[in-house]
Amino acid sequence: MLKSWKKRPMSLIVIVIGYVISILVVSMLISSIETQAFQYSQSKFGKEKNRTAILLYSKASLNYKSNTIDLLKFLGKTAEVDVFNLSSESIKSGSNTFDGDILPFYYENKPDWRPKLYEGRYITTEECIKDTRQVVIGVNLAEKLNAKVGNKISFYGEEYSICGIVGAKNIETNFDNVVYVPVGALPKEYLQMLDSKIVNRSGDSSQLNINILYRLSEEKINKKFQELNQQFKCEFLYDKRSNIQNSITIKDIFTEVIWVSLPLLIVALINIISISTFWILDRKKELSIKKVLGANDKYIKNSIEKDMLFVAVTSSIIAMILQVVLSYYVEPIIKNYGVSFNFTFTNFIISMALALTLGYLASMIPVEKTLEMNPADALKAR
Numbered sequence: 001m002l003k004s005w006k007k008r009p010m011s012l013i014v015i016v017i018g019y020v021i022s023i024l025v026v027s028m029l030i031s032s033i034e035t036q037a038f039q040y041s042q043s044k045f046g047k048e049k050n051r052t053a054i055l056l057y058s059k060a061s062l063n064y065k066s067n068t069i070d071l072l073k074f075l076g077k078t079a080e081v082d083v084f085n086l087s088s089e090s091i092k093s094g095s096n097t098f099d100g101d102i103l104p105f106y107y108e109n110k111p112d113w114r115p116k117l118y119e120g121r122y123i124t125t126e127e128c129i130k131d132t133r134q135v136v137i138g139v140n141l142a143e144k145l146n147a148k149v150g151n152k153i154s155f156y157g158e159e160y161s162i163c164g165i166v167g168a169k170n171i172e173t174n175f176d177n178v179v180y181v182p183v184g185a186l187p188k189e190y191l192q193m194l195d196s197k198i199v200n201r202s203g204d205s206s207q208l209n210i211n212i213l214y215r216l217s218e219e220k221i222n223k224k225f226q227e228l229n230q231q232f233k234c235e236f237l238y239d240k241r242s243n244i245q246n247s248i249t250i251k252d253i254f255t256e257v258i259w260v261s262l263p264l265l266i267v268a269l270i271n272i273i274s275i276s277t278f279w280i281l282d283r284k285k286e287l288s289i290k291k292v293l294g295a296n297d298k299y300i301k302n303s304i305e306k307d308m309l310f311v312a313v314t315s316s317i318i319a320m321i322l323q324v325v326l327s328y329y330v331e332p333i334i335k336n337y338g339v340s341f342n343f344t345f346t347n348f349i350i351s352m353a354l355a356l357t358l359g360y361l362a363s364m365i366p367v368e369k370t371l372e373m374n375p376a377d378a379l380k381a382r
Contacts, residue, residue, distance in 0.1 A: 011282055012311075018275040019315030019359070020322070023351045025268040027323055030347035031340040035171050038116070042173045046113025051215045053084075053241035058208040058234055064199060066232045068208065069191070072183050074231055076106030076128075078224055079215040083183070086194070091137075091179060093145035093153045100141045100155070102190070104183040111215060115175045120149035120164035123182065127163075131184030135160040139167030140176035153179070156187035170331045170342060211241070272355055276362035279311075280304070287367065301367060308363050309356070316352040323348075 045051060058064040075081045083104040091100040108125055118139045127134050135153065137145075142165045145153065152159050166175050186194070198210040214221060218240065228236050280287075290300055326341040 015275055015279050015311055016315050018271060019311060019355060020319045022268040022271045023316055023319040023355050024322060025264060026354060027319060027347045027351040028341055029265050030350055031342045035340040035342060038171060039173060042116060049217055050112055051213060052218050052221055053213050054238040055241060056210050056212055056236060056238050058236055060207050062234055064206045064208045066234060069183050071232060072106050074228060075214065077108050080105060080107035080111040082213040083210060084213055085211040089155050091153055091155050093147040093151060096145045098141060098144040100179040101177050103178050103180050104186055105180055106183045115166040116168060118165045118167050122164055128182045131182055133160045133185050134163045136164040136166055136180040137162055138176040138178040139165050139169060156190040158187040269358055272358045273362040276359045277366055280363050280366040304363055304367055308359055312356045312359055316355060320348050
């Protein structure tokens with residue numbers, strides 16, 4: 001296979017470089033689209049019909065005396081309840097300290113959606129019910145604290161074991177700095193601070209105001225609140241919050257595909273076609289001589305296909321190695337510009353398949369035309 005390239009090493013180098021650049025661009029564009037799609041799926045917090053963001057509050061004319069943790073656990077018997085819009089707190093691991101977003105939660109049944117797990121595992125329902133001191137933290141927080149699964153973190157003077165890390169490397173999500181902690185395992189000092197924020201007190205009267213994300217449809221929430229009022233002998237109401245703001249919207253992905261990725265993709269694919277056509281035209285004399293010497297069309301086509309496969313696979317491997325290197329060294333710098341070199345086997349396989357398919361089609365068309373010509377005419381055309 002390599003013998004046919006010995007007389008034209010520069011042609012091989014130019015073709016491989018052209019293929020590598022095109023495959024790298026295609027793979028990069030696919031990575032960028034995959035990244036935005038991932039951010040969109042994560043920012044939705046699951047299916048909208050299965051969750052409702054609400055401000056839960058007690059009736060102002062009644063004095064709120066219930067235990068908020070018990071109230072949240074009651075709600076969590078049916079579906080996961082997350083307390084959000086809380087302030088960041090200083091999180092410590094070893095000698096490292098960084099601000100993390102505390103997200104108290106509770107569930108007694110497996111949730112229908114959870115953030116993408118990067119490492120480790122989620123907190124189980126049994127651990128949640130038993131108020132186990134296990135936490136799941138965001139990937140950026142883990143990096144800042146130099147913490148791994150199995151390590152300890154502490155806030156408000158109490159320690160917790162990290163059982164899982166959520167998010168993705170070099171891809172921003174809403175969970176990058178989060179600390180998921182069961183409501184029953186919150187530090188006592190933190191609960192006192194939280195109580196002062198969510199319970200408005202004026203003289204002898206008090207009113208609860210707490211923002212939660214409840215993984216129930218609004219229709220089911222109404223029925224659950226009837227049970228809540230009976231259980232705690234109080235009248236609780238709620239206001240539905242506007243839909244959670246997605247960090248990435250469908251419009252963002254559409255814009256990325258139509259106005260950025262698609263034009264660059266077309267240019268990269270045209271480059272593959274042009275290089276493949278140039279490669280065959282450069283070999284027209286060689287193909288004609290082979291035919292004069294008795295080689296049949298099938299043999300010539302097979303030799304071209306083998307060369308095509310060699311170039312595409314070699315270029316793809318080189319492009320893969322370059323992308324892995326760029327992903328490691330360049331990705332942290334360019335991730336804020338909507339470009340991604342994040343390597344996955346999906347984009348590698350798609351890129352190589354496109355290179356093989358277009359390269360093959362672009363090569364076979366001029367080959368067919370060359371073989372249809374009289375060898376003497378083909379040599380003169382050269």
